Amino acid sequence: MTRILDGAAVARAIRLEVAEEVGRLVARGARPPGLAAVLVGSDPASQIYVGSKARAAETAGFVHRTVELPADASQARLDSTIDELNQDDSIDGVLVQLPLPARLAPRAVLDRLDPTKDVDGLHAVNVGRLWLAEPGLFPATPMGIIELLARSEIDVEGMRAVIVGRSHLVGKPLAGLLLQQHATVTICHSRSGDLAAITREADLLVAAVGRLALIGPEHVRPGAVVVDVGIHRIEDAATVERLFPGDSRRRADFERKGRIVTGDVDFHRVAPLAGAITPVPGGVGPLTVAMLLSNTLLASKRRQGLE
Ligand code: NAP
Numbered sequence: 001m002t003r004i005l006d007g008a009a010v011a012r013a014i015r016l017e018v019a020e021e022v023g024r025l026v027a028r029g030a031r032p033p034g035l036a037a038v039l040v041g042s043d044p045a046s047q048i049y050v051g052s053k054a055r056a057a058e059t060a061g062f063v064h065r066t067v068e069l070p071a072d073a074s075q076a077r078l079d080s081t082i083d084e085l086n087q088d089d090s091i092d093g094v095l096v097q098l099p100l101p102a103r104l105a106p107r108a109v110l111d112r113l114d115p116t117k118d119v120d121g122l123h124a125v126n127v128g129r130l131w132l133a134e135p136g137l138f139p140a141t142p143m144g145i146i147e148l149l150a151r152s153e154i155d156v157e158g159m160r161a162v163i164v165g166r167s168h169l170v171g172k173p174l175a176g177l178l179l180q181q182h183a184t185v186t187i188c189h190s191r192s193g194d195l196a197a198i199t200r201e202a203d204l205l206v207a208a209v210g211r212l213a214l215i216g217p218e219h220v221r222p223g224a225v226v227v228d229v230g231i232h233r234i235e236d237a238a239t240v241e242r243l244f245p246g247d248s249r250r251r252a253d254f255e256r257k258g259r260i261v262t263g264d265v266d267f268h269r270v271a272p273l274a275g276a277i278t279p280v281p282g283g284v285g286p287l288t289v290a291m292l293l294s295n296t297l298l299a300s301k302r303r304q305g306l307e
Pocket of ligand 1: 141164165166167168169170171188189190191192195208209210211214229230231232284285286288
């Protein structure tokens with residue numbers, strides 16, 4: 001029987017723990033964690049992401065601030081916004097919503113952040129700390145995967161882990177975190193030859209690719225743990241029926257909302273083979289916001305000398 005790894009439940013537990021700890025710290029006279037998001041332009045998807053992070057932060061008892069800059073804001077204006085947030089003692093975490101408009105250099109912006117406030121874990125100093133196995137701030141999505149595995153009592157030590165995808169946000173930092181936990185790690189990417197031959201070796205297979213249903217049964221060793229990071233919106237009935245034949249629950253969902261969300265793994269065909277698998281939605285996605293809150297609380301405690 002395949003175990004479904006319930007990321008949504010783990011995320012709820014983490015968010016509750018964060019909120020309770022904030023309550024305890026504030027009752028002892030500490031300052032609530034402060035999170036700021038910088039949003040350049042008015043991309044609707046970015047506005048939704050920033051809005052949902054803001055609501056989650058406020059629910060956890062954080063102070064939240066969104067700094068909105070116009071789409072034509074200059075690099076100098078963005079730099080001075082970052083400098084101001086770096087100096088603001090009430091702010092412990094700063095998120096720069098990506099992607100930025102093409103003329104702005106994301107690396108220069110991320111590296112301008114105070115690394116102790118870099119709750120997305122993308123500053124070069126934090127990337128280095130991860131690979132040195134030193135305390136720092138690390139990206140929320142891979143941290144969420146590590147937390148989900150740990151809370152599901154899946155011990156990765158000695159496991160053969162294969163990650164498909166080498167992004168700075170997911171694949172690479174996850175490789176570093178799994179190595180710290182003594183997994184044997186392989187990273188695949190778009191130029192890896194014979195992907196299925198590599199992924200079939202995996203005890204733990206993580207798909208962080210951005211390709212709808214790329215991972216099929218031919219990629220999976222029976223009994224493997226499969227983690228699906230991908231997020232895809234499907235807006236046509238034929239694709240829903242092709243990916244989830246006879247799945248009346250998903251079809252009803254599609255008819256109600258006009259779309260469903262699924263991942264990089266062909267869930268319908270892979271789930272029966274896997275030992276454990278994360279669903280989409282309700283798997284890795286909710287953990288990202290939860291770990292962002294957890295990172296901000298950690299940054300706040302460090303900055304207030306409370307760790
Ligand atoms: P990304 O930056 O686009 O990276 C995708 C990676 O997949 C690249 O390394 C790419 O290889 C590799 N790739 C592409 N096609 C491939 C193929 N056919 N075979 C093997 N590897 C292939 O994406 P990302 O930011 O890591 O995101 C990946 C997915 O996760 C997206 O669907 C995204 O929406 C989702 N995501 C979800 C969360 C969450 O909270 N659940 C968070 C972040 C991202 P190259 O390097 O060679 O190009």
